[in-house]
Amino acid sequence: GQQVMQIPQYQHVQEGEDFTTYCNSSTTLSNIQWYKQRPGGHPVFLIQLVKSGEVKKQKRLTFQFGEAKKNSSLHITATQTTDVGTYFCAGDDYKLSFGAGTTVTVRA
Amino acid sequence: DGGITQSPKYLFRKEGQNVTLSCEQNLNHDAMYWYRQDPGQGLRLIYYSQIVNDFQKGDIAEGYSVSREKKESFPLTVTSAQKNPTAFYLCASGGGNQPQHFGDGTRLSIL
DSSP states (O other), X not given: OOOEEEEOSEEEEETTOOXXXXXXXXXXXXXXXXXXXXXXXXXXXXXXXXXXXXXXXXXXXEEEEOTTSXXXXXXXXXXXXXXXXXXXXXXXXXXXXXXXXXXXXXXX | OTTEEEEOSEEEEOTTOOEEEEEEEOSOOSOEEEEEEOTTOOEEEEEEEEETTEEEEOTXXXXXXXXXXXXXXXXXXXXXXXXXXXXXXXXXXXXSSSOEEEOXXXXXXXX
16 A cells, blocks of 8 residues: 655754755655644644645745655755644545654754 | 544543544535544554545554444544554544644543
C-alpha cells in the first residue's frame, strides 16, 4: 500500500531562521495535503496541492509539489514561536495516508 | 474544529470492558474517519465511512468496531480485544480530495 515518509522527524530551529520539511511517497499521489497540529491539539488543514510542480505560499510558508507528484516540501522562513507544532503531510483520495510528521520546536 | 464534536474528552477503560467514543458532525460531509495517534507518532487510520450504512477497515481495524446509521454520526467502539487501547483518538470528516476537518479528540487510558 501507499506509504508517506516525512523527514526530519524533529526540527529544532532558532527563532528567525528558515527550515524545510520533506514528504516522500512510495506511489504517485493525486493530491497532497498539509496539516499542522499544535501541542495538545488536533490537526488543522493548511493547504492542498494538486498539480505537478505546484507552488503555493501562505505568508512565511511555501509549499511545493514535486514534478512527479511523489514528493512535497514545506519551507518556513523567519521561524516564529507560533510555528511550534507538528506538521503532517497526507496523500491520496478518500483513504488519506499521513506521514509521521515533523515536530518543530523553536529556540527564542 | 467547528462542526466536529467528539466526546468524551477523556475516557478510562477497565480490563475487559468495551467503550464507545462519540463523533458528530454538522458539516454535511458524506465521509467520516477515525484515526489513532500514539505519542510522537502520526495518524493511523482505523475505519472510514464514505456513505451512510457503509464503512471500510483502515490499517489498524483489529479490536475496533464502528457503525454509520446516520450521516452526522460515526461512533467508534474500542473492544476488549484491543489489548493496547491507550492513545489519542481523532475523528474527522470530509475527504475525497477535500480537506479533512478534525474534532478535538478523545484521550483513552487503561485503569
